Amino acid sequence: MAENVWILGIHMTRFGKYRDKDAVDLGAESALAAMADAGVTMQDIGVLSAGNLLGSVGFGQALQKQIGQTGIPVYNVGNACATGATALRVAVMAIKAGECDMGLAVGVEKLSGAGLLTGNARKEEGGPWVREGRFGEVAPLDGLIGTETMPGIFAQIGMEYAHRYGGADFELFARISEKNHAHSTLNPKAAYQKRMSLEEIMNDVMIAYPNTRAMCSANCDGAAAAVLVGEGKLRTLSQDQQRRAVKISASVLTSDPWRDGCQVLPDINTLTRQAAETAYEQAGIGPEDLDLVELHDCFASAELVHYDNLGLCEPGGAVEFFRSGAPWRGGRLPVNVSGGLQSKGHPISATGIANVWEVATHLRGEAGPRQIEGARVGLAHVIGLGSACGVHILEKAAV
Amino acid sequence: MDRVPLVDYLVLDDEPHLVAHECRGCGARYFDRRCACANCSGQEFRDVEVQRVGTLRTFTIVAFAAEGVKVPYVAGVIDCGGTAVRGNVVNVPPDPDQVRSGMKVRLTTVSVGVDPTGVEAVGFGFEPID
Ligand SMILES: [Zn+2]
Numbered sequence: 240m241a242e243n244v245w246i247l248g249i250h251m252t253r254f255g256k257y258r259d260k261d262a263v264d265l266g267a268e269s270a271l272a273a274m275a276d277a278g279v280t281m282q283d284i285g286v287l288s289a290g291n292l293l294g295s296v297g298f299g300q301a302l303q304k305q306i307g308q309t310g311i312p313v314y315n316v317g318n319a320c321a322t323g324a325t326a327l328r329v330a331v332m333a334i335k336a337g338e339c340d341m342g343l344a345v346g347v348e349k350l351s352g353a354g355l356l357t358g359n360a361r362k363e364e365g366g367p368w369v370r371e372g373r374f375g376e377v378a379p380l381d382g383l384i385g386t387e388t389m390p391g392i393f394a395q396i397g398m399e400y401a402h403r404y405g406g407a408d409f410e411l412f413a414r415i416s417e418k419n420h421a422h423s424t425l426n427p428k429a430a431y432q433k434r435m436s437l438e439e440i441m442n443d444v445m446i447a448y449p450n451t452r453a454m455c456s457a458n459c460d461g462a463a464a465a466v467l468v469g470e471g472k473l474r475t476l477s478q479d480q481q482r483r484a485v486k487i488s489a490s491v492l493t494s495d496p497w498r499d500g501c502q503v504l505p506d507i508n509t510l511t512r513q514a515a516e517t518a519y520e521q522a523g524i525g526p527e528d529l530d531l532v533e534l535h536d537c538f539a540s541a542e543l544v545h546y547d548n549l550g551l552c553e554p555g556g557a558v559e560f561f562r563s564g565a566p567w568r569g570g571r572l573p574v575n576v577s578g579g580l581q582s583k584g585h586p587i588s589a590t591g592i593a594n595v596w597e598v599a600t601h602l603r604g605e606a607g608p609r610q611i612e613g614a615r616v617g618l619a620h621v622i623g624l625g626s627a628c629g630v631h632i633l634e635k636a637a638v
Numbered sequence: 639m640d641r642v643p644l645v646d647y648l649v650l651d652d653e654p655h656l657v658a659h660e661c662r663g664c665g666a667r668y669f670d671r672r673c674a675c676a677n678c679s680g681q682e683f684r685d686v687e688v689q690r691v692g693t694l695r696t697f698t699i700v701a702f703a704a705e706g707v708k709v710p711y712v713a714g715v716i717d718c719g720g721t722a723v724r725g726n727v728v729n730v731p732p733d734p735d736q737v738r739s740g741m742k743v744r745l746t747t748v749s750v751g752v753d754p755t756g757v758e759a760v761g762f763g764f765e766p767i768d
Binding site: 365366367368370373374375376377378380381382383384385386388390391394395396398399401402409444445446447448449497499500502503504 | 713
């Protein structure tokens with residue numbers, strides 16, 4: 240059996256707008272801080288995995304040129320919104336494979352002012368109709384045959400759950416957002432730390448019903464990085480390093496298995512359920528053992544379905560789970576105490592490491608005013624549409 | 639006036655309808671050009687007509703979209719006798735009180751525009767059945 244892998248050091252930058260820093264600057268800031276947190280240098284690192292979707296192809300190498308060119312293998316990874324989790328997974332796998340005993344994973348995005356990520360602006364029309372693409376289409380299909388926008392896709396996913404199980408309406412989705420915005424007021428690293436009333440959220444600009452602007456993830460700049468270490472190596476390090484280390488009890492990545500209709504509307508449920516089930520099995524931990532969860536609330540409508548997908552409630556019971564107050568920070572199982580992607584922000588490639596940072600910081604007892612007291616076990620989840628799902632279960636060190 | 643379908647899975651005859659590529663191995667249906675089946679990896683397909691009436695499985699009302707996309711509009715997924723179809727819900731106000739999951743709808747055609755040679759592109763949508 241491959242050895243356990245631990246987080247030795249981890250960091251996220253404040254999320255927000257950085258006019259004077261590019262992706263490499265932000266990545267370097269986070270990587271250097273993660274190594275300082277771990278008490279190691281580039282000389283100790285045996286593998287680098289790096290993600291930056293909107294940047295250059297050789298982002299990892301560009302990063303090395305700022306923080307240390309030591310000749311180690313670099314894996315430039317990309318997996319939509321699960322890119323950060325994928326970078327972590329690559330470092331975990333390298334250590335488990337015995338190729339090295341320490342790895343560095345970095346995720347960065349510069350996304351301030353990116354607007355709606357449709358990637359499908361209508362071309363200038365004027366010429367004769369020409370068939371293109373896999374549907375032989377004569378015009379871009381977004382808006383003509385349903386929607387290809389993220390807010391629209393995740394709205395339909397939430398509405399489908401609402402129709403199947405009942406009890407969820409516009410107001411309920413807005414209340415999920417109200418929770419996350421309230422949580423963000425305690426997080427100094429969140430891009431937005433403003434409490435919003437239910438009324439403000441519901442009256443904000445409608446993007447794709449039932450998601451208003453306040454219920455959508457916030458585009459911003461940010462980076463996160465983690466230093467991972469094999470358990471054998473960890474036991475040779477100082478007492479303080481061992482005490483602050485956080486165990487990765489499960490590290491899982493899935494893609495979406497074929498389901499009827501999944502190429503018409505992406506099925507974000509099945510791969511999340513499979514990732515969660517595998518993670519609970521790997522960790523020997525059940526959802527009832529969790530003290531906090533950071534899940535991928537790219538839209539308020541997504542958070543609802545993931546309560547169910549991650550097994551935080553009975554099947555079909557996501558509405559009741561939310562209405563019970565469970566996912567509020569004072570509730571039975573706090574969800575997104577960071578403020579979530581709706582207020583903390585969503586610099587795509589950083590997200591899958593930043594949510595692990597949030598959970599790890601609580602397990603270390605270092606979360607300050609937003610600390611979940613006595614947190615010992617937590618789960619971090621991300622999903623990239625297409626799809627890729629990453630789930631990490633973390634545990635506090637016993638020493 | 640000459641007409642072309644917006645997509646090649648829309649057939650414009652007296653009774654416009656959609657055609658899916660059905661896997662001969664497992665029956666999975668697709669609308670795009672296929673390499674193989676995503677379910678069973680089979681490489682043999684046959685074209686089948688998709689039922690023209692269905693039930694709205696889920697929807698959203700898109701109010702904000704890329705430049706050039708007319709908003710608001712109702713986007714949804716329709717269950718046409720077991721085949722999932724993406725499409726707009728048309729001939730209904732884009733109002734959450736007027737659209738509901740589970741409503742019965744039927745296929746209809748929608749004009750997309752006319753090119754400089756006078757050819758009209760025709761798309762499709764689904765309208766409520768009263
Ligand atoms: Zn098949």
